[in-house]
Amino acid sequence: MNSGTTTSGDSLEQIRVLAIDKTAVLAHVRDRWDRLSAHQEIDLALLSPDSWIENFRTYRFTSSDAYHFKAVVGKVIGIGRELKAIYRSGLFKAFRQTRPEVVLMFEESFSFFALQTLIARRLFAPNARLVFYSNNVTSYKIPGYRLSRLYRAIARIVTPRCDVGLCVNDAAERVLREAGYGIEIRTLFYGIDERRFAPVExxxxxxxxxxxxxxxxxxxxxxxxxxxxxxxxxxxxxxxxxxxxxxxxxxxxxxxxxxxxxxxxxxxxxxxxxxxxxxxxxxxxxxxxxxxxxxxxxxxxxxxxxxxxxxxxxxxxxxxxxxxxxxxxxxxxxxxxxxxxxxxxxxxxxxxxxxxxxxxxxxxxxxxxxxxxxxxxxYSTQAAIRNLLQLIKDMTGER
Structure with a gap:
């Protein structure tokens, strides 16, 4: 497990990263973050709910001493409600413990989680670079689109205060650019574990x-x-x-x-x-x-x-x-x-x-x-990790 700001031998300064990911209740998602945190230049903490609903099933976060990251497990109100859930505990603790330089928030910028994260950054890590992740491929300009006034208001508060918006594909990137927030936008698919999803007999x-x-x-x-x-x-x-x-x-x-x-x-x-x-x-x-x-x-x-x-x-x-x-x-x-x-x-x-x-x-x-x-x-986890690592280095400067 990464344990400090330097590694032994070469005294390489590590980059403190906080990942916020509700889907980390899934083993393959934890494996993705573990593979990123295995890089010696990364000191990663992972915030996850203790439970979350995915594909109609409730999953619980399972920790392991074998992981390279530090796990912070929080309680959530509104389990399974993609945009309306909030952390009852764990979020502020994660910021206090890690004092992150980079926050990777795998959430839409119009979610309640995102608004909470923005508040936590202001309180505990005001200089941290903040990244959000978007799957939204439907233009905000389309009449009747599902975003309510509340979500639009949250987006207007959170999005321009983020440093980078990561988009699942080109369509999501176009929608975010169309919104005109003026932030850096990159395309990055979150990755599928190529070791699990492989040809079988x-x-x-x-x-x-x-x-x-x-x-x-x-x-x-x-x-x-x-x-x-x-x-x-x-x-x-x-x-x-x-x-x-x-x-x-x-x-x-x-x-x-x-x-x-x-x-x-x-x-x-x-x-x-x-x-x-x-x-x-x-x-x-x-x-x-x-x-x-x-x-x-x-x-x-x-x-x-x-x-x-x-x-x-x-x-x-x-x-x-x-x-x-x-x-x-x-x-x-x-x-x-x-x-x-x-x-x-x-x-x-x-x-x-x-x-x-x-x-x-x-x-x-x-x-x-x-x-x-x-x-x-x-689309592999290997490709996603490579791109995430480059993003982190770009935001903090090569070390």
Whole structure:
């Protein structure tokens, strides 16, 4: 564990960094911060809630003496409420103990957490450089956008007082620049652990997740809401089943949400109902095996959903599995030339795209190989750490 302002031997001065990340209740997120703090020039403290809700499940922060960072665990009011939760304890303690030079706040600048962090910086570390992280890809100028007057007010207070805004993709960067706050903006994807999300032996993976080795499995994994377009995937699968009845096709839908019952009713009314299986949400630790067990993953989001990134896209590329995704939001930019894209909401085009993949296995294999290489370079934890480290050095000066 990093323990001071210098390292032994070369007496290298360390940069005091405070990371604030509610998703650090997840093991793979803690691993990301641990890999950053393993760099000898970084003295990292990590603030996390003791519990938080991710993907409909409650996770608890688990500490370990093996981590290089110092953990500060706080209590939160409003667990799982992305923008309205506040720290009841832990935030001020983290600032007092670390007196950070750099604060990496993995929060939107219009959240209550962000406003709290700004206050804490003013009280305990007024000279610290403050960074926030944005996933927002919807323009503030669009009528009816979800930001209320309250959130807009918080954004006007917090954003111009930050030093850097990190954006998940180019679309989020454009939105932030359009807002005109005049701060430095960089694009940085938070990173997916390339050691966890990696190709697996398919037969073994299928045995683990209960899939037959001779099936051709299409996977959807995510929230079950109307704008995710799963109804389009089910309709496309019915067409596939009728046109290719001997292909032993199977559609596996993994997830939960308010649209689940409607999707079940849709599936049960089809000839292909025996080939469609619904499963509950699986832990993120099980996702690499699930993705690797399937022939392809389909992300059929509707245009209106305006996908910010589609984390499962990057996970699938790292796993070396074929991906078919719609033109919703930033998806085409995320995939590049490494997946198969169809017009959002176009069931016929989705059907034809899947048939094309089934009939051109060589091209699918080529895109899988290139996709993993691309994801390693741009979306992996290794890439995120490299970029974060450079950001910290840029803000504090090379040491």
């Amino acid at each position: 398919r037969i073994k993976a299928r045995n683990e997740v209960g899939l037959s080795p001779d099936q051709r499995v299409l996977l959807y994994a995510g929230r079950l809401i109307e704008l995710k377009g799963v109804q389009d995937l089910i309709a496309a699968f019915e067409g596939l089943y009728k046109r290719r009845p001997d292909d032993k096709l199977k559609l596996l839908i993994v997830g939960d949400g308010p649209y689940r019952e409607a999707l079940l009713q849709q599936a049960n009314a089809l000839d292909a109902k025996e080939r469609i299986e619904f499963r509950q949400v699986v832990p993120i630790e099980s996702m690499p095996t699930l993705i690797g067990a399937c022939d392809m993953l389909v992300l059929p989001s509707r245009k209106e959903f305006n996908e910010q990134f589609g984390r499962v896209n990057a996970e699938t590329m790292l796993c070396g599995t074929t991906i078919v995704a719609s033109t919703s939001g930033a998806i085409p930019k995320v995939l590049g030339e490494n997946g198969f894209v169809f017009e959002a909401g176009n069931v016929e085009e989705l059907t034809e795209k899947i048939i094309y993949i089934l009939e051109h296995p060589g091209e699918a294999e080529d895109r899988r190989t290139k996709g993993r290489a691309y994801a390693l370079k741009h």
